[in-house]
Amino acid sequence: MATHETTDPTTLYPTISAKSLLDRDYQKDGDTGNSWAHKCRDFLRWMFTPLGFCITIYGLNVIAWGGMLFLLMCNAAPAMCHPSCDSLDSSRRIWIEIDSQILNALFCIPGLGLAPWRLRDLYFWTLWRLGRSQARRQKGLDRLAQIHSEWFLLDSSQSVVLPTSTTLKVPATPFWKMDAVVCGNVLNTVFQICLATCMWAMNRFNRPSWTTGLFVCLACLVAGVAGIVTWLEKRRIQKASEQYKETTTPLVVRVSRPASPDSMGSERELVGRGG
Secondary structure, three states, X not given: OOEEEEOOHHXXXXXXXXXXXXXXXXXXXXXXXXXXXXXXXXXXXXXOOHHHHHHHHHHHHHHHHHHXXXXXXXXXXXXXOOOOOOOOXXXXXXXXXXXXXXXXXXXXHHHHHOHHHHHHHHHHXXXXXXXXXXXXXXXXXXXXXXXXXXXXXXOOOOOOOOOEHHHHOOOOOOHHHHHHHHHHHHHHHHHXXXXXXXXXXXXXOOOOHHHHHHHHHHHHHHHHHHHHHHHHHHHHHHHHHHHHHHHHOOOOOOEEEEOOHHHOOOOOOOOOOOO
């Protein structure tokens, strides 16, 4: 007996829209999703927002002035070494000081500009770690989880804050990562204050050369650790969320039905019956 197969998901499942099915198939095919073209379009769209534009200009300035300072430290411009490369009156040493001051000012923007929010996190972190009662410790943990909900997940038994690790079927975030992020951000502000004090309280003639390098390295190190931890956790949760959505998406079942010459014009689809 001849059969006529129907493969139109919108006919089999009227509650599923054609747009949602196309979007899901489009992502599965890999034409967008993780493709570089899609990421570039997203970046350009973000870059032309007010916040994205400011961050882009800030990053380009850090790269440009930092690169120039690196080249000067490597003696890439011998013509500036007059009367000698180490002379305080040489153009090389003068431009090293100018670059250092500009970079210090650029680093002060996040280091000091984000200080109020970092001190807020430090306050709730202190409640959580050093609170005298269980209620105060739980309050501090819940508040930190709400503030950093993009990358920090609690177990469902630890708090009622959503989303939880049980919701996304992913292990909860270890507590030491919250310690690393909060303490790293606060230490970044502290080291930046030390660097700014050395740069502004002393001039290039009486400032010890080791102070600038030490505080710049320490500030970048603690900020880098906090940033890497946040990025890795956010990426882990994002992947878990995508996998959870895929597993909960209803499947479209392909079924077959009998075909007859009298019913070829107007047919009734039979769902859940194999032919």
